[in-house]
Amino acid sequence: MPSNRAVAYKGPGRVEVIETPYPDFELHDGPGVNPANIGRRVDHGVVLRTVATNICGSDQHMVRGRTTAPADLVLGHEITGEVVEKGRDVEFIQVGDLVSVPFNIACGRCRNCKEGKTGVCLNVNPDRPGSAYGYVDMGGWVGGQAEYVLVPYADWNLLKFPDRDQAMEKILDLAMLSDIFPTGFHGAVSAKVGPGSTVYIAGAGPVGLAAAAGSMLLGAAAVIVGDLNAQRLEQARSFGCETVDLTKGDPQDQIEQILGVPEVDAAVDAVGFEARGHGAHAGEAPATVLNSLMGVTAAGGALGIPGLYVTGDPGGVDEAAKVGSLSLRLGLGWAKSLSFTTGQCPVMRYNRQLMMAILHDRVHIAKAVNATPISLDDAPRGYHEFDEGAARKYVLNPNDYIKAA
Missing domain, CATH: 3.90.180.10 (Medium-chain alcohol dehydrogenases, catalytic domain)
Known part of the structure; x- marks a missing residue:
C-alpha cells in the first residue's frame, strides 16, 4: 500500500x-x-x-x-x-x-x-x-x-x-x-451579470479575479475590481479589469471616475468576514464590504456573496463578530430593492x-x-x-x- x-x-x-x-x-x-x-x-x-x-x-x-x-x-x-x-x-x-x-x-x-x-x-x-x-x-x-x-x-x-x-x-x-472558477462565476451569475452589465467586485484575490473573468465570459461591459493590495490590483488589470484602490477610501468616487456614474448594475463580495475598512490604515471591519456594495449597487440590482462568512470566529473584532453577527445597512438594501445570494457555490x-x-x-x-x-x-x-x-x-x-x- x-x-x-x-x-x-x-x-x-x-x-x-x-x-x-x-x-x-x-x-x-x-x-x-x-x-x-x-x-x-x-x-x-x-x-x-x-x-x-x-x-x-x-x-x-x-x-x-x-x-x-x-x-x-x-x-x-x-x-x-x-x-x-x-x-x-x-x-x-x-x-x-x-x-x-x-x-x-x-x-x-x-x-x-x-x-x-x-x-x-x-x-x-x-x-x-x-x-x-x-x-x-x-x-x-x-x-x-x-x-x-x-x-x-x-x-x-x-x-x-x-x-x-x-x-x-x-x-x-x-x-x-x-x-474558485465556479465560485467566482456563481458570484457573477448571482449578481445577475449579463451582456452590457457594469460590475464592481470587492476583493482581488483568486475568487475575485475568477468573478472578474466570469463576468467577462458573461458579457459584462465594464468590470471593476477593488482591493487594498497594489499587486493584486495589477493582476486584475493584466486581463482587462478596471481597478479601485481602496487605500484611497470608499470606492464610490473612483467608480464614478471610471463609469461617469457612482453606481454599478451588479456587485460581488469576494472578501468575506475578514474584511477591512477603507483607507490606508484601516483595521478589520467585517461589515464594510457588504455595506459598501449596498451603497454602490443601483436600485433593483443584485449582490452575489461568495465571500465566506462563518458562525464562529474566535478572532472576531467584537462579541457579535465572534458569532457571525454583523451590523448591516439592511434598510438601505431594502429601500433599493437589492437582492442577495449567499452560501457555498x-x-x-x-x-x-x-x-x-x-x-x-x-x-x-x-x-x-x-x-x-x-x-x-x-x-x-x-x-x-x-x-x-x-x-x-x-x-x-x-x-x-x-x-x-
Whole structure:
C-alpha cells in the first residue's frame, strides 16, 4: 500500500507536511471527524492520486486561527486527480480517469441534490447541511492537499475530463474548476451579470479575479475590481479589469471616475468576514464590504456573496463578530430593492460548462489568477506568501504531474 503525505493545520499560523494513512473505503476517527461519520462505508467512492490541489483563501481563514478547526486537520478542498481505485458500487467512473472534484461533497440522492443545491446536501454532514473536504465543521471528510484522497459518491460528484492529453495541456486552468472558477462565476451569475452589465467586485484575490473573468465570459461591459493590495490590483488589470484602490477610501468616487456614474448594475463580495475598512490604515471591519456594495449597487440590482462568512470566529473584532453577527445597512438594501445570494457555490451547476469554455479557449482562468504550481513540501511557504498578499493562486503538485513545477 502506498504511503501518503498531506498538509495539516497545526495551530494558528502553522501548517506542516505530515504522514497520513492511505485512504480506504471507510471513514475513520481523526481530527474534525464527526463521530456520527466514524465507520461509515464509502463503497460508492474512489481513491484519487492527486494531480493538483490548490491553496484557497478559505483555508487561510483556518490557518490564521479564525475558525474552530482542530490541530492536525488535513487541509484541502480544491482537488484534481487520477482515479487509482474504485469502490464496488462505482459504475461509470473508471480507474485511469482524470477528474475534477467539486469542493462540495454531495450525495446525489437527497432533495437538495436533486434540486441542484449541492452546496447544502442533507446527507453528508450530520451537523448541518453542506460539506467539504478538509474543512472545519464540514463533517470531517479528509482533505485533498495530499498525495492520495478519498472521494465519495464518485459517479455523482466527479467531472471527468473528456481527453487526457488535452486536459494535461490545460491542467492549471482545469484545476480551477474544483472551486474558485465556479465560485467566482456563481458570484457573477448571482449578481445577475449579463451582456452590457457594469460590475464592481470587492476583493482581488483568486475568487475575485475568477468573478472578474466570469463576468467577462458573461458579457459584462465594464468590470471593476477593488482591493487594498497594489499587486493584486495589477493582476486584475493584466486581463482587462478596471481597478479601485481602496487605500484611497470608499470606492464610490473612483467608480464614478471610471463609469461617469457612482453606481454599478451588479456587485460581488469576494472578501468575506475578514474584511477591512477603507483607507490606508484601516483595521478589520467585517461589515464594510457588504455595506459598501449596498451603497454602490443601483436600485433593483443584485449582490452575489461568495465571500465566506462563518458562525464562529474566535478572532472576531467584537462579541457579535465572534458569532457571525454583523451590523448591516439592511434598510438601505431594502429601500433599493437589492437582492442577495449567499452560501457555498453549487459547483456542479457550472463546472462542466466552464470546463468546455476552458477546453475551447474561451477563457484563460489560470493566467487571470496567476496560478503558480509548487511542490507539496513547499506548502508552508505557499501559505505564508499567500497570507502576506501574494498575487498568486498556489497549486500544489504532490505527484509531479504538472511539468511547469
